Amino acid sequence: MNETDYHRYVEAFNARDYGTLETFFADDFVLENAGFAVSGKPAFRDFYRFFHEFCREEVEFREFFPGRQGFVANVVIHFTGLKELSQDELDRRGYSGMTPVPVGVTVPVEFYIHYLLNDAGLIRYIKGAVWVAEPD
Template sequence: MTRDDYDRYLEAFNARDYDAVLDHFADEFELVFAGYVFRTKDEVRRFYAFLHAHIAESVRVREFVSDGNMVALEADVRLEGIDEVTPEMLAEQGLERIQTLARGQVVTLPQFIHYHLVDGKIVRALCAVFEPPVAQAPA
């Protein structure tokens, strides 16, 4: 996956075009982050539909390295609370480990993301936060 390929993937993600995002994934894959593992495209769609109904998320790549078998990058993931999410709502979705954000609260999560590729498709994506989040007070 080239940087141009990844930029198209990221553009689709930032636009909430989940079908275009998932076109980059193999039929069998693992998406791992925050202690969760998603293995089907429906699981990924369901998770992001819930998350993005309550949180505005955007990803900005800081460093990028790739070859035919992998992509490794450092990114800033910006999350902004747009609607209230309670711990109970997260529990109903099976997402107890995810922290809530107040409406207007902004958090920037520096992340390391490592993608494993087979035939140009993502078969495993590992997302790790490598620094504490940088939180800003609600506006």
């Protein structure tokens, strides 16, 4: 996957085009995020079908850093609350590392996301780190 492919990946994510998005993934890929892991395409789709009912995510591309086994992308994800979601519901579903976004509020969060690729160039592993800027 190169930077041009990644822009298509982000477009598919922002459009909620899960069918196209999944063409970038190995069948057994793992997304590790906020203290939980989603393994495989069906679990990925289930997680985002649930989460995107309550929160809109819009990925803003910043930079692409290619590597030997994958790449790192610097993005800002704008989370907008769409429907009331409680911490209890997140905890019950095993997503206790996540924080609900209040309805009507948009929270921008900067990430550095590490993507590892398999031999076919498909994403086999995703893990993000949140950038916390120094206070002014």
